[in-house]
Amino acid sequence: MKILLVYPKYPDTFWSFKYALKFISKKASFPPLGLLTVASLLPEEWEKKLIDMNVSALTEKYLEWADYVLISAMVVQKRSAIEVIRRCKKLGIKVVAGGPLFTMGYEEFEGVDHFVLNEAESTLPPFLDDLKNGCGRHIYTSKEWPDIRETPYPQWDLIDMKKYASMCIQYSRGCPFNCEFCDIIVLNGHKPRTKSKDQVLGELEVLYAQGWRGGVFFVDDNFIGNKKRLKTEILPTLIDWMKQKRYPFS
Incomplete structure (x- = not known):
C-alpha cells in the first residue's frame, strides 16, 4: 500500500x-x-x-x-x-x-x-x-479520549528538518478551561491528558539523534493544564536533560 x-x-x-x-x-x-x-x-x-x-x-x-x-x-x-x-x-x-x-x-x-x-x-x-x-x-468517530502515553513517536524521517524554523512535540492534550472562542474542549476534552516524562525525553532524544539543533515548540492546547505534574516532573527533567546535552534546543 x-x-x-x-x-x-x-x-x-x-x-x-x-x-x-x-x-x-x-x-x-x-x-x-x-x-x-x-x-x-x-x-x-x-x-x-x-x-x-x-x-x-x-x-x-x-x-x-x-x-x-x-x-x-x-x-x-x-x-x-x-x-x-x-x-x-x-x-x-x-x-x-x-x-x-x-x-x-x-x-x-x-x-x-x-x-x-x-x-x-x-x-x-x-x-x-x-x-x-x-x-x-x-x-x-469516537467519543473516547485515548491515552496519549501509548502514542508512538512521530516519523521524522518523512520530512526535511532543515526547511523548518522549529521542531515541535506534544506533552498534553485537552484544557480545563471554558474559553468561549476556543474549540479545544470539543476536540480534545476538558481533562488534560499528559505523556510520561520518559516519553517526552524519548521524543527529544529522537530529535537530537536526527541532528536537530534549534527551537523546539510545545504544541499543547494548554501546557500548564496540569501544573502539579509539570512543576514536579516535566520541567525538572527537561532542565536536567538540557544540561546534560549542553543545551541543543532553544
Whole structure:
C-alpha cells in the first residue's frame, strides 16, 4: 500500500510568516506533527511519503504514485484542502481525511472516501482493520479520549528538518478551561491528558539523534493544564536533560 500524507497550504497572512521566514532561509515555521504521528500509526510495511504544501509542491507525480491520499488540516487550511480533494478525485485517487477541520464539519466536504475523525489513536485502528477486510466505512468517530502515553513517536524521517524554523512535540492534550472562542474542549476534552516524562525525553532524544539543533515548540492546547505534574516532573527533567546535552534546543 502506498500512502501519501498531505498537509494543505496556509493562506498568505501575517500568521503564515511567509515573508519573515525568508530572512532565515526557512519554508515553514513548524512541521505537521499530527500527520507525522499518524504516519507512525500506519502499518510499517506500507510505503509512505509526506508532502507539506507549505514547503513543497504537491505535483501530479506524487498523487499518481499513491493508492490513498491522507489529508489532515485545520480550519485556516480549508480552501487548500478542498483543492487537494478535487485534484485527487480528478485522478481517481481515494481520499482519507481527518484532523480538526474535518472533525468540526465533515459534512461540508464532498469527494472524501473515508473520514477518520476525532483523535487518530481511537479511530485509525478500526479504519485500518476494515480497510484490510475490504469493508471500509465512510465515517469513523469516537467519543473516547485515548491515552496519549501509548502514542508512538512521530516519523521524522518523512520530512526535511532543515526547511523548518522549529521542531515541535506534544506533552498534553485537552484544557480545563471554558474559553468561549476556543474549540479545544470539543476536540480534545476538558481533562488534560499528559505523556510520561520518559516519553517526552524519548521524543527529544529522537530529535537530537536526527541532528536537530534549534527551537523546539510545545504544541499543547494548554501546557500548564496540569501544573502539579509539570512543576514536579516535566520541567525538572527537561532542565536536567538540557544540561546534560549542553543545551541543543532553544
